[in-house]
Amino acid sequence: MVTHFSRFQHLLLQPRLLSSHQSRALQHPLIRTLTVIRSVMGSSSSSSSSKLLFRQLFEKESSTFTYLLADVSNPVKPALLIDPVDKTVDRDLKLINELGLKLVYAMNTHVHADHVTGTGLLKTKVPGVKSVISKASGSKADMFLEPGDRVSIGDIYLEVRATPGHTAGCVTYVTGEEADQPQPRMAFTGDAVLIRGCGRTDFQGGSSDQLYESVHSQASFHANLIFTLPKDTLIYPAHDYKGYEVSTVGEEMQHNPRLTKDKETFKSIMSNLNLAYPKMIDVAVPANMVCGLQDLPPQANL
Numbered sequence: 656m657v658t659h660f661s662r663f664q665h666l667l668l669q670p671r672l673l674s675s676h677q678s679r680a681l682q683h684p685l686i687r688t689l690t691v692i693r694s695v696m697g698s699s700s701s702s703s704s705s706k707l708l709f710r711q712l713f714e715k716e717s718s719t720f721t722y723l724l725a726d727v728s729n730p731v732k733p734a735l736l737i738d739p740v741d742k743t744v745d746r747d748l749k750l751i752n753e754l755g756l757k758l759v760y761a762m763n764t765h766v767h768a769d770h771v772t773g774t775g776l777l778k779t780k781v782p783g784v785k786s787v788i789s790k791a792s793g794s795k796a797d798m799f800l801e802p803g804d805r806v807s808i809g810d811i812y813l814e815v816r817a818t819p820g821h822t823a824g825c826v827t828y829v830t831g832e833e834a835d836q837p838q839p840r841m842a843f844t845g846d847a848v849l850i851r852g853c854g855r856t857d858f859q860g861g862s863s864d865q866l867y868e869s870v871h872s873q874a875s876f877h878a879n880l881i882f883t884l885p886k887d888t889l890i891y892p893a894h895d896y897k898g899y900e901v902s903t904v905g906e907e908m909q910h911n912p913r914l915t916k917d918k919e920t921f922k923s924i925m926s927n928l929n930l931a932y933p934k935m936i937d938v939a940v941p942a943n944m945v946c947g948l949q950d951l952p953p954q955a956n957l
Protein backbone atom coordinates (compact mmCIF):
# COMPACT_ATOMS: atom_id res chain seq x y z
CA MET A 656 0.00 0.00 0.00
CA VAL A 657 2.72 2.43 0.94
CA THR A 658 4.19 2.11 -2.52
CA HIS A 659 1.08 3.76 -3.92
CA PHE A 660 1.85 6.88 -1.91
CA SER A 661 4.88 7.62 -4.02
CA ARG A 662 3.07 7.39 -7.34
CA PHE A 663 1.93 11.00 -7.19
CA GLN A 664 4.88 12.47 -5.38
CA HIS A 665 5.74 14.47 -8.47
CA LEU A 666 2.33 16.10 -8.30
CA LEU A 667 2.72 17.38 -4.77
CA LEU A 668 3.09 21.11 -4.68
CA GLN A 669 6.06 22.48 -2.84
CA PRO A 670 5.25 23.44 0.74
CA ARG A 671 5.69 27.09 1.54
CA LEU A 672 9.24 28.03 2.40
CA LEU A 673 9.42 29.76 5.77
CA SER A 674 11.64 32.73 6.41
CA SER A 675 13.97 32.44 9.39
CA HIS A 676 11.68 34.90 11.23
CA GLN A 677 8.65 32.72 10.53
CA SER A 678 10.53 29.58 11.55
CA ARG A 679 11.51 31.20 14.84
CA ALA A 680 7.95 32.39 15.39
CA LEU A 681 6.59 28.84 14.95
CA GLN A 682 8.99 27.64 17.63
CA HIS A 683 7.52 30.09 20.14
CA PRO A 684 5.63 28.10 22.82
CA LEU A 685 2.57 30.38 22.68
CA ILE A 686 2.25 29.94 18.93
CA ARG A 687 2.68 26.18 19.28
CA THR A 688 -0.15 26.19 21.83
CA LEU A 689 -2.41 28.23 19.55
CA THR A 690 -1.74 25.83 16.71
CA VAL A 691 -2.80 22.90 18.86
CA ILE A 692 -5.94 24.70 20.04
CA ARG A 693 -6.88 25.52 16.45
CA SER A 694 -6.41 21.92 15.42
CA VAL A 695 -8.93 20.64 17.97
CA MET A 696 -11.53 23.37 17.55
CA GLY A 697 -13.55 21.43 14.98
CA SER A 698 -17.23 21.17 15.74
CA SER A 699 -19.66 18.49 14.67
CA SER A 700 -20.68 20.52 11.64
CA SER A 701 -17.43 21.79 10.21
CA SER A 702 -13.77 20.95 10.07
CA SER A 703 -11.10 23.26 11.41
CA SER A 704 -7.73 23.99 9.92
CA SER A 705 -5.72 27.14 9.49
CA LYS A 706 -4.75 25.89 6.03
CA LEU A 707 -8.02 24.61 4.64
CA LEU A 708 -10.49 26.68 2.70
CA PHE A 709 -13.63 24.60 2.26
CA ARG A 710 -16.87 25.28 0.41
CA GLN A 711 -19.86 23.02 -0.11
CA LEU A 712 -21.68 23.93 -3.34
CA PHE A 713 -25.02 22.62 -4.62
CA GLU A 714 -26.53 21.88 -8.04
CA LYS A 715 -30.32 21.90 -7.70
CA GLU A 716 -31.45 19.87 -10.70
CA SER A 717 -29.57 16.69 -9.73
CA SER A 718 -29.25 17.60 -6.01
CA THR A 719 -25.48 17.20 -6.33
CA PHE A 720 -22.91 18.59 -3.94
CA THR A 721 -19.63 19.86 -5.35
CA TYR A 722 -16.82 20.40 -2.86
CA LEU A 723 -14.06 22.98 -3.14
CA LEU A 724 -10.93 22.48 -1.03
CA ALA A 725 -7.82 24.65 -1.09
CA ASP A 726 -4.65 25.10 0.93
CA VAL A 727 -4.66 28.83 1.57
CA SER A 728 -1.43 28.67 3.58
CA ASN A 729 0.39 27.97 0.33
CA PRO A 730 1.18 31.11 -1.73
CA VAL A 731 -0.23 29.45 -4.85
CA LYS A 732 -3.48 28.54 -3.01
CA PRO A 733 -3.82 25.21 -4.84
CA ALA A 734 -7.40 23.90 -5.01
CA LEU A 735 -9.41 20.89 -6.08
CA LEU A 736 -13.05 20.26 -6.87
CA ILE A 737 -14.82 17.01 -6.02
CA ASP A 738 -17.79 16.03 -8.20
CA PRO A 739 -18.22 19.21 -10.27
CA VAL A 740 -21.37 19.42 -12.45
CA ASP A 741 -21.28 20.73 -16.03
CA LYS A 742 -24.15 23.16 -15.41
CA THR A 743 -22.43 24.88 -12.50
CA VAL A 744 -18.87 25.05 -13.82
CA ASP A 745 -19.09 28.81 -14.41
CA ARG A 746 -20.32 29.42 -10.87
CA ASP A 747 -17.51 27.28 -9.46
CA LEU A 748 -14.87 29.06 -11.54
CA LYS A 749 -16.22 32.48 -10.55
CA LEU A 750 -15.84 31.54 -6.89
CA ILE A 751 -12.36 30.11 -7.45
CA ASN A 752 -11.28 33.32 -9.19
CA GLU A 753 -12.83 35.55 -6.52
CA LEU A 754 -10.99 33.65 -3.81
CA GLY A 755 -7.70 33.83 -5.71
CA LEU A 756 -7.30 30.03 -5.87
CA LYS A 757 -5.48 27.94 -8.44
CA LEU A 758 -7.53 24.96 -9.54
CA VAL A 759 -5.27 21.93 -9.88
CA TYR A 760 -7.54 18.87 -9.84
CA ALA A 761 -11.14 18.17 -10.92
CA MET A 762 -12.05 14.86 -9.29
CA ASN A 763 -14.98 12.47 -9.34
CA THR A 764 -16.00 9.93 -6.72
CA HIS A 765 -17.51 7.75 -9.48
CA VAL A 766 -19.09 7.76 -12.93
CA HIS A 767 -22.36 9.54 -12.22
CA ALA A 768 -25.64 8.51 -13.82
CA ASP A 769 -27.74 11.53 -12.88
CA HIS A 770 -25.70 14.46 -14.19
CA VAL A 771 -22.83 15.21 -16.53
CA THR A 772 -19.55 15.84 -14.76
CA GLY A 773 -17.93 19.26 -15.09
CA THR A 774 -14.39 17.92 -15.32
CA GLY A 775 -14.09 18.05 -19.12
CA LEU A 776 -15.52 21.56 -19.26
CA LEU A 777 -13.20 22.73 -16.49
CA LYS A 778 -10.23 21.42 -18.47
CA THR A 779 -11.26 23.45 -21.50
CA LYS A 780 -11.66 26.62 -19.42
CA VAL A 781 -8.65 26.33 -17.09
CA PRO A 782 -5.46 25.14 -18.75
CA GLY A 783 -3.47 22.69 -16.67
CA VAL A 784 -6.34 21.27 -14.63
CA LYS A 785 -6.06 17.49 -14.29
CA SER A 786 -9.15 15.26 -14.29
CA VAL A 787 -9.02 12.52 -11.66
CA ILE A 788 -11.07 9.35 -11.12
CA SER A 789 -10.51 5.81 -9.86
CA LYS A 790 -8.81 3.32 -12.15
CA ALA A 791 -11.63 0.88 -11.36
CA SER A 792 -14.19 3.27 -12.93
CA GLY A 793 -12.94 2.45 -16.43
CA SER A 794 -13.47 6.11 -17.36
CA LYS A 795 -11.08 8.44 -19.18
CA ALA A 796 -9.10 10.94 -17.08
CA ASP A 797 -5.63 12.38 -16.64
CA MET A 798 -4.97 10.60 -13.35
CA PHE A 799 -6.25 7.23 -12.21
CA LEU A 800 -6.40 6.46 -8.51
CA GLU A 801 -6.05 3.23 -6.63
CA PRO A 802 -6.79 2.49 -2.96
CA GLY A 803 -4.11 4.02 -0.75
CA ASP A 804 -3.13 6.75 -3.22
CA ARG A 805 -2.95 10.31 -2.01
CA VAL A 806 -3.93 13.51 -3.82
CA SER A 807 -2.29 16.61 -2.38
CA ILE A 808 -2.95 20.32 -2.64
CA GLY A 809 -0.13 22.08 -0.83
CA ASP A 810 0.14 20.54 2.62
CA ILE A 811 -3.37 19.07 2.65
CA TYR A 812 -4.03 15.63 1.23
CA LEU A 813 -6.89 13.25 0.52
CA GLU A 814 -6.40 9.50 0.70
CA VAL A 815 -8.29 7.18 -1.57
CA ARG A 816 -10.47 4.37 -0.20
CA ALA A 817 -12.22 1.88 -2.46
CA THR A 818 -15.93 1.87 -1.63
CA PRO A 819 -17.59 -0.08 -4.48
CA GLY A 820 -21.22 -1.14 -4.42
CA HIS A 821 -23.15 1.81 -5.85
CA THR A 822 -20.88 1.42 -8.87
CA ALA A 823 -17.91 -0.89 -9.25
CA GLY A 824 -15.50 2.05 -9.36
CA CYS A 825 -16.72 4.19 -6.42
CA VAL A 826 -14.11 5.67 -4.10
CA THR A 827 -14.27 7.78 -0.95
CA TYR A 828 -11.76 10.59 -0.44
CA VAL A 829 -10.70 11.06 3.19
CA THR A 830 -8.53 13.83 4.63
CA GLY A 831 -5.37 12.73 6.43
CA GLU A 832 -5.30 11.70 10.05
CA GLU A 833 -2.24 13.67 11.19
CA ALA A 834 -2.68 16.62 13.54
CA ASP A 835 -1.67 19.10 10.83
CA GLN A 836 -4.56 17.95 8.63
CA PRO A 837 -8.14 19.29 9.02
CA GLN A 838 -9.76 18.07 12.25
CA PRO A 839 -12.11 16.34 12.53
CA ARG A 840 -11.39 14.32 9.42
CA MET A 841 -13.63 14.70 6.37
CA ALA A 842 -14.91 11.85 4.19
CA PHE A 843 -16.28 12.60 0.72
CA THR A 844 -18.33 9.47 0.29
CA GLY A 845 -19.88 9.96 -3.14
CA ASP A 846 -23.02 7.81 -3.27
CA ALA A 847 -21.69 5.06 -0.98
CA VAL A 848 -23.02 6.72 2.17
CA LEU A 849 -25.66 9.43 1.88
CA ILE A 850 -27.07 11.20 4.93
CA ARG A 851 -29.60 8.70 6.32
CA GLY A 852 -29.38 6.70 3.09
CA CYS A 853 -27.08 5.27 0.43
CA GLY A 854 -26.79 5.13 -3.34
CA ARG A 855 -28.82 2.59 -5.33
CA THR A 856 -27.06 -0.61 -6.31
CA ASP A 857 -29.08 -1.83 -9.29
CA PHE A 858 -26.97 -0.63 -12.25
CA GLN A 859 -23.39 0.31 -13.29
CA GLY A 860 -21.91 -2.82 -11.74
CA GLY A 861 -23.64 -2.09 -8.43
CA SER A 862 -23.93 -4.68 -5.68
CA SER A 863 -25.72 -4.32 -2.33
CA ASP A 864 -23.48 -7.04 -0.90
CA GLN A 865 -20.39 -5.10 -1.92
CA LEU A 866 -21.75 -1.76 -0.73
CA TYR A 867 -22.44 -3.20 2.72
CA GLU A 868 -18.88 -4.51 2.89
CA SER A 869 -17.51 -1.16 1.69
CA VAL A 870 -19.16 0.62 4.58
CA HIS A 871 -18.72 -1.95 7.36
CA SER A 872 -15.72 -4.14 6.58
CA GLN A 873 -12.43 -3.85 8.40
CA ALA A 874 -10.76 -6.14 5.91
CA SER A 875 -7.87 -3.95 4.87
CA PHE A 876 -6.35 -0.65 5.72
CA HIS A 877 -7.13 1.48 2.70
CA ALA A 878 -10.10 -0.34 1.23
CA ASN A 879 -13.61 -0.69 2.49
CA LEU A 880 -13.50 1.56 5.49
CA ILE A 881 -16.12 4.17 6.27
CA PHE A 882 -17.65 3.09 9.57
CA THR A 883 -14.21 2.31 10.96
CA LEU A 884 -13.16 5.96 10.63
CA PRO A 885 -13.28 8.00 13.87
CA LYS A 886 -16.88 8.69 14.85
CA ASP A 887 -16.46 12.45 14.58
CA THR A 888 -15.36 12.14 10.92
CA LEU A 889 -17.56 14.45 8.88
CA ILE A 890 -19.49 12.79 6.06
CA TYR A 891 -19.97 14.87 2.96
CA PRO A 892 -22.01 12.93 0.37
CA ALA A 893 -22.40 13.50 -3.37
CA HIS A 894 -26.12 14.19 -3.07
CA ASP A 895 -28.85 15.11 -0.68
CA TYR A 896 -32.58 15.11 -1.40
CA LYS A 897 -33.88 16.01 2.06
CA GLY A 898 -32.10 19.24 2.94
CA TYR A 899 -29.19 17.80 4.90
CA GLU A 900 -25.68 19.06 4.31
CA VAL A 901 -23.30 17.10 6.54
CA SER A 902 -23.33 14.17 8.93
CA THR A 903 -20.75 12.19 10.90
CA VAL A 904 -19.68 8.57 10.92
CA GLY A 905 -21.08 8.18 14.45
CA GLU A 906 -24.42 9.70 13.46
CA GLU A 907 -24.85 7.41 10.43
CA MET A 908 -23.76 4.35 12.44
CA GLN A 909 -26.63 5.13 14.78
CA HIS A 910 -29.36 6.55 12.55
CA ASN A 911 -28.86 5.45 8.93
CA PRO A 912 -32.07 3.50 8.25
CA ARG A 913 -30.37 1.12 5.81
CA LEU A 914 -26.76 0.78 6.89
CA THR A 915 -27.54 0.12 10.55
CA LYS A 916 -29.25 -3.15 9.57
CA ASP A 917 -27.56 -6.55 9.24
CA LYS A 918 -26.34 -7.46 5.77
CA GLU A 919 -29.25 -9.67 4.74
CA THR A 920 -31.83 -7.07 5.78
CA PHE A 921 -29.83 -4.40 3.94
CA LYS A 922 -29.75 -6.51 0.76
CA SER A 923 -33.48 -7.09 1.01
CA ILE A 924 -34.15 -3.35 1.42
CA MET A 925 -31.97 -2.55 -1.59
CA SER A 926 -33.61 -5.15 -3.83
CA ASN A 927 -37.07 -3.84 -3.00
CA LEU A 928 -36.58 -0.13 -3.63
CA ASN A 929 -38.43 -0.29 -6.98
CA LEU A 930 -36.71 2.86 -8.21
CA ALA A 931 -37.47 4.38 -11.60
CA TYR A 932 -34.89 4.16 -14.38
CA PRO A 933 -32.71 7.28 -13.93
CA LYS A 934 -33.81 9.82 -16.52
CA MET A 935 -30.29 11.10 -17.21
CA ILE A 936 -28.47 7.76 -17.28
CA ASP A 937 -28.39 7.28 -21.06
CA VAL A 938 -26.86 10.72 -21.52
CA ALA A 939 -24.80 11.05 -18.37
CA VAL A 940 -22.95 7.72 -18.22
CA PRO A 941 -21.55 7.76 -21.79
CA ALA A 942 -20.56 11.43 -21.31
CA ASN A 943 -18.99 10.80 -17.94
CA MET A 944 -16.94 7.89 -19.26
CA VAL A 945 -15.08 10.50 -21.32
CA CYS A 946 -14.77 13.20 -18.67
CA GLY A 947 -18.10 14.85 -19.49
CA LEU A 948 -17.32 15.68 -23.10
CA GLN A 949 -18.62 13.34 -25.78
CA ASP A 950 -17.55 15.07 -28.96
CA LEU A 951 -13.87 15.46 -28.35
CA PRO A 952 -11.61 17.40 -30.63
CA PRO A 953 -8.88 15.01 -31.84
CA GLN A 954 -6.15 16.74 -29.81
CA ALA A 955 -8.10 16.76 -26.54
CA ASN A 956 -6.45 14.80 -23.79
CA LEU A 957 -9.08 14.13 -21.17
Ligand SMILES: [Fe+2]
Pocket residue numbers: 765766767768769821846854
Ligand atom coordinates in the same frame (compact mmCIF):
# COMPACT_ATOMS: atom_id res chain seq x y z
FE1 LIG B 1 -24.09 8.04 -8.45
